[in-house]
Amino acid sequence: MSAVSxxxxxxxxxxxxxxxxxxxxxxxxxDAARSLIEESGSEHLKMSDVAARAGVPIGSVYQYxxxxxxxxxxxxxxxxxLVHDGxxxxxxxxxxxxxxxQALKSTLMAYYQLFLAExxxxxxxxxxxADKTLNVLDIEDSRANGQIVFRTLKKFTPKKDWKRLETAxxxxxxxxxxxxxxxxxxxxxxxxxxxxVYQDMIRRELIAVTSEx
Numbered sequence: 052m053s054a055v056s057x058x059x060x061x062x063x064x065x066x067x068x069x070x071x072x073x074x075x076x077x078x079x080x081x082d083a084a085r086s087l088i089e090e091s092g093s094e095h096l097k098m099s100d101v102a103a104r105a106g107v108p109i110g111s112v113y114q115y116x117x118x119x120x121x122x123x124x125x126x127x128x129x130x131x132x133l134v135h136d137g138x139x140x141x142x143x144x145x146x147x148x149x150x151x152x153q154a155l156k157s158t159l160m161a162y163y164q165l166f167l168a169e170x171x172x173x174x175x176x177x178x179x180x181a182d183k184t185l186n187v188l189d190i191e192d193s194r195a196n197g198q199i200v201f202r203t204l205k206k207f208t209p210k211k212d213w214k215r216l217e218t219a220x221x222x223x224x225x226x227x228x229x230x231x232x233x234x235x236x237x238x239x240x241x242x243x244x245x246x247x248v249y250q251d252m253i254r255r256e257l258i259a260v261t262s263e264x
Contacts, residue, residue: 064125065117079105080112081129084122089170093123093178120184127175127185130165131192137161138196142203148261151204155257156250159227163246166235176232189228197221204261212260219256 068077083104087096096119102109116122141154166172179185197220201213208216230249234242 064115064121065113066115068115076105076107076111077115080107080115081122081126084119085126085171088123088126088174093119093174096122120182123175123178123182124184124188126171127179127188130169130172130175131188134158134162134165135192135196135199138199142199145203148204148207148258151207151261152254152258154203155200155253159250159253160246162227163231163234163242166231167239173235176228179228190225193225193228194221196224200224200257204257208261216257216260219260223253223257 068074080101084096084101087100087104098112098116098119099109101119101122102112105112116125138158141158142151145151145154166176175185179189197217200220200223201217204220205213205216227249230245234245234249236242237245
Protein backbone atom coordinates (compact mmCIF):
# COMPACT_ATOMS: atom_id res chain seq x y z
CA MET A 52 0.00 0.00 0.00
CA SER A 53 3.08 7.73 -0.37
CA ALA A 54 3.07 14.53 2.23
CA VAL A 55 6.52 14.62 0.53
CA SER A 56 5.97 13.24 -2.93
CA UNK A 57 7.71 9.96 -2.24
CA UNK A 58 5.72 7.91 -4.70
CA UNK A 59 8.17 5.82 -6.75
CA UNK A 60 9.44 7.71 -9.79
CA UNK A 61 8.11 6.31 -13.01
CA UNK A 62 10.79 4.34 -14.79
CA UNK A 63 8.64 2.26 -17.10
CA UNK A 64 7.50 4.84 -19.64
CA UNK A 65 9.74 5.40 -22.62
CA UNK A 66 8.27 8.82 -23.40
CA UNK A 67 6.02 10.97 -21.21
CA UNK A 68 3.38 12.78 -23.31
CA UNK A 69 3.11 16.55 -22.88
CA UNK A 70 0.62 17.68 -25.52
CA UNK A 71 -3.13 17.16 -25.06
CA UNK A 72 -3.50 14.88 -28.09
CA UNK A 73 -0.55 12.73 -27.03
CA UNK A 74 -1.88 12.51 -23.46
CA UNK A 75 -5.27 11.37 -24.76
CA UNK A 76 -3.64 8.63 -26.84
CA UNK A 77 -1.48 7.59 -23.89
CA UNK A 78 -4.56 7.20 -21.69
CA UNK A 79 -6.38 5.27 -24.43
CA UNK A 80 -3.51 2.80 -24.52
CA UNK A 81 -3.62 2.33 -20.75
CA ASP A 82 -7.42 2.00 -20.78
CA ALA A 83 -7.16 -0.63 -23.51
CA ALA A 84 -4.55 -2.57 -21.55
CA ARG A 85 -6.67 -2.35 -18.42
CA SER A 86 -9.72 -3.78 -20.17
CA LEU A 87 -7.69 -6.59 -21.76
CA ILE A 88 -6.16 -7.54 -18.40
CA GLU A 89 -9.62 -7.57 -16.86
CA GLU A 90 -10.82 -9.93 -19.58
CA SER A 91 -7.88 -12.34 -19.87
CA GLY A 92 -5.24 -11.52 -17.28
CA SER A 93 -1.89 -9.79 -17.63
CA GLU A 94 -0.10 -12.98 -18.67
CA HIS A 95 -2.05 -12.95 -21.96
CA LEU A 96 -1.56 -9.25 -22.67
CA LYS A 97 -0.06 -8.55 -26.10
CA MET A 98 1.14 -5.23 -27.46
CA SER A 99 -0.69 -5.84 -30.74
CA ASP A 100 -3.97 -6.43 -28.89
CA VAL A 101 -3.46 -3.24 -26.90
CA ALA A 102 -2.95 -1.26 -30.10
CA ALA A 103 -6.04 -2.78 -31.71
CA ARG A 104 -8.23 -2.18 -28.65
CA ALA A 105 -6.97 1.41 -28.31
CA GLY A 106 -7.43 2.07 -32.02
CA VAL A 107 -3.85 3.27 -32.50
CA PRO A 108 -0.92 2.04 -34.62
CA ILE A 109 1.33 -0.48 -32.89
CA GLY A 110 4.15 2.04 -33.24
CA SER A 111 2.24 4.44 -31.02
CA VAL A 112 2.18 1.86 -28.24
CA TYR A 113 5.93 1.28 -28.52
CA GLN A 114 6.47 5.04 -28.62
CA TYR A 115 5.47 5.15 -24.95
CA UNK A 116 6.05 1.62 -23.69
CA UNK A 117 9.05 -0.56 -24.62
CA UNK A 118 7.18 -3.76 -23.72
CA UNK A 119 4.08 -5.07 -21.97
CA UNK A 120 5.90 -5.10 -18.63
CA UNK A 121 6.17 -1.31 -18.89
CA UNK A 122 2.41 -1.05 -19.33
CA UNK A 123 1.76 -3.27 -16.33
CA UNK A 124 4.23 -1.33 -14.18
CA UNK A 125 2.60 1.94 -15.18
CA UNK A 126 -0.82 0.60 -14.20
CA UNK A 127 0.66 -0.57 -10.89
CA UNK A 128 2.12 2.88 -10.30
CA UNK A 129 -1.30 4.42 -10.89
CA UNK A 130 -2.78 2.20 -8.18
CA UNK A 131 0.09 3.03 -5.82
CA UNK A 132 -0.44 6.75 -6.40
CA LEU A 133 -4.16 6.40 -5.68
CA VAL A 134 -3.52 4.62 -2.39
CA HIS A 135 -0.74 7.06 -1.50
CA ASP A 136 -2.94 10.09 -2.09
CA GLY A 137 -5.74 8.62 0.02
CA UNK A 138 -3.36 7.84 2.88
CA UNK A 139 -1.67 11.26 2.72
CA UNK A 140 -5.03 13.02 2.81
CA UNK A 141 -6.37 10.90 5.67
CA UNK A 142 -3.24 11.25 7.81
CA UNK A 143 -2.92 14.94 6.97
CA UNK A 144 -6.18 15.62 8.80
CA UNK A 145 -5.11 13.85 12.02
CA UNK A 146 -4.96 16.02 15.15
CA UNK A 147 -4.95 13.35 17.86
CA UNK A 148 -4.07 9.71 18.38
CA UNK A 149 -7.66 8.52 18.11
CA UNK A 150 -8.01 10.23 14.73
CA UNK A 151 -4.75 8.61 13.61
CA UNK A 152 -6.10 5.18 14.46
CA GLN A 153 -9.33 5.89 12.58
CA ALA A 154 -7.45 7.26 9.56
CA LEU A 155 -5.38 4.07 9.33
CA LYS A 156 -8.50 1.94 9.64
CA SER A 157 -10.43 3.84 6.96
CA THR A 158 -7.46 3.81 4.56
CA LEU A 159 -6.96 0.08 5.05
CA MET A 160 -10.60 -0.65 4.33
CA ALA A 161 -10.57 1.61 1.26
CA TYR A 162 -7.55 -0.37 0.02
CA TYR A 163 -9.41 -3.63 0.59
CA GLN A 164 -12.50 -2.34 -1.22
CA LEU A 165 -10.36 -1.20 -4.16
CA PHE A 166 -9.03 -4.72 -4.67
CA LEU A 167 -12.46 -6.26 -4.28
CA ALA A 168 -13.81 -3.94 -6.98
CA GLU A 169 -10.88 -3.84 -9.42
CA UNK A 170 -9.89 -7.09 -11.21
CA UNK A 171 -6.89 -5.34 -12.77
CA UNK A 172 -5.54 -4.35 -9.36
CA UNK A 173 -5.92 -7.92 -8.16
CA UNK A 174 -4.19 -9.34 -11.23
CA UNK A 175 -1.23 -6.98 -10.94
CA UNK A 176 -0.74 -7.41 -7.23
CA UNK A 177 -0.90 -11.18 -7.34
CA UNK A 178 2.03 -11.03 -9.75
CA UNK A 179 4.16 -8.65 -7.69
CA UNK A 180 6.35 -11.26 -6.04
CA ALA A 181 7.19 -12.85 -9.39
CA ASP A 182 8.29 -9.58 -10.99
CA LYS A 183 11.50 -8.05 -9.63
CA THR A 184 10.71 -4.52 -10.79
CA LEU A 185 7.19 -4.57 -9.35
CA ASN A 186 8.52 -6.04 -6.11
CA VAL A 187 11.04 -3.21 -5.75
CA LEU A 188 8.36 -0.62 -6.48
CA ASP A 189 6.09 -2.24 -3.92
CA ILE A 190 8.76 -2.05 -1.21
CA GLU A 191 9.59 1.57 -2.08
CA ASP A 192 5.90 2.42 -1.96
CA SER A 193 5.51 0.75 1.44
CA ARG A 194 8.49 2.69 2.78
CA ALA A 195 7.08 6.00 1.49
CA ASN A 196 3.63 5.29 2.90
CA GLY A 197 5.20 4.19 6.18
CA GLN A 198 6.86 7.59 6.41
CA ILE A 199 3.45 9.27 6.15
CA VAL A 200 2.19 7.20 9.07
CA PHE A 201 5.39 7.74 11.07
CA ARG A 202 5.44 11.51 10.59
CA THR A 203 1.84 11.70 11.75
CA LEU A 204 1.98 9.38 14.76
CA LYS A 205 5.39 10.46 16.08
CA LYS A 206 3.67 13.60 17.38
CA PHE A 207 1.92 11.35 19.90
CA THR A 208 4.91 9.09 20.60
CA PRO A 209 7.78 9.42 23.10
CA LYS A 210 10.98 10.30 21.25
CA LYS A 211 12.72 7.19 22.57
CA ASP A 212 10.22 5.06 20.60
CA TRP A 213 10.44 6.91 17.29
CA LYS A 214 12.76 4.37 15.66
CA ARG A 215 10.47 1.48 16.56
CA LEU A 216 7.46 3.45 15.34
CA GLU A 217 9.22 4.20 12.04
CA THR A 218 10.12 0.55 11.51
CA ALA A 219 6.64 -0.63 12.50
CA UNK A 220 5.02 1.86 10.12
CA UNK A 221 7.12 0.60 7.20
CA UNK A 222 6.48 -3.03 8.07
CA UNK A 223 2.75 -2.57 8.47
CA UNK A 224 2.42 -0.80 5.14
CA UNK A 225 4.19 -3.72 3.46
CA UNK A 226 2.14 -6.32 5.32
CA UNK A 227 -1.07 -4.51 4.37
CA UNK A 228 -0.67 -5.54 0.75
CA UNK A 229 -0.09 -9.15 1.79
CA UNK A 230 -3.11 -9.11 4.11
CA UNK A 231 -5.35 -7.72 1.39
CA UNK A 232 -4.12 -10.25 -1.17
CA UNK A 233 -4.92 -13.03 1.28
CA UNK A 234 -8.34 -11.58 2.09
CA UNK A 235 -9.40 -11.39 -1.54
CA UNK A 236 -8.17 -14.94 -2.19
CA UNK A 237 -10.74 -16.51 0.14
CA UNK A 238 -14.51 -16.16 0.36
CA UNK A 239 -15.81 -12.73 1.32
CA UNK A 240 -16.87 -13.57 4.90
CA UNK A 241 -13.49 -15.04 5.75
CA UNK A 242 -11.79 -12.15 3.96
CA UNK A 243 -13.70 -9.65 6.08
CA UNK A 244 -12.65 -11.50 9.23
CA UNK A 245 -9.01 -11.46 8.12
CA UNK A 246 -9.15 -7.71 7.60
CA UNK A 247 -10.81 -7.18 10.99
CA VAL A 248 -8.06 -9.16 12.73
CA TYR A 249 -5.39 -7.30 10.75
CA GLN A 250 -6.83 -3.95 11.80
CA ASP A 251 -6.59 -5.05 15.43
CA MET A 252 -2.98 -6.14 14.90
CA ILE A 253 -2.16 -2.69 13.50
CA ARG A 254 -3.79 -1.00 16.46
CA ARG A 255 -1.93 -3.13 18.99
CA GLU A 256 1.48 -2.52 17.40
CA LEU A 257 1.30 1.13 16.35
CA ILE A 258 -0.81 2.44 19.16
CA ALA A 259 1.22 0.47 21.74
CA VAL A 260 4.27 2.68 21.12
CA THR A 261 2.34 5.95 21.10
CA SER A 262 1.36 8.16 23.99
CA GLU A 263 -0.73 11.31 24.07
CA UNK A 264 1.22 14.13 25.62
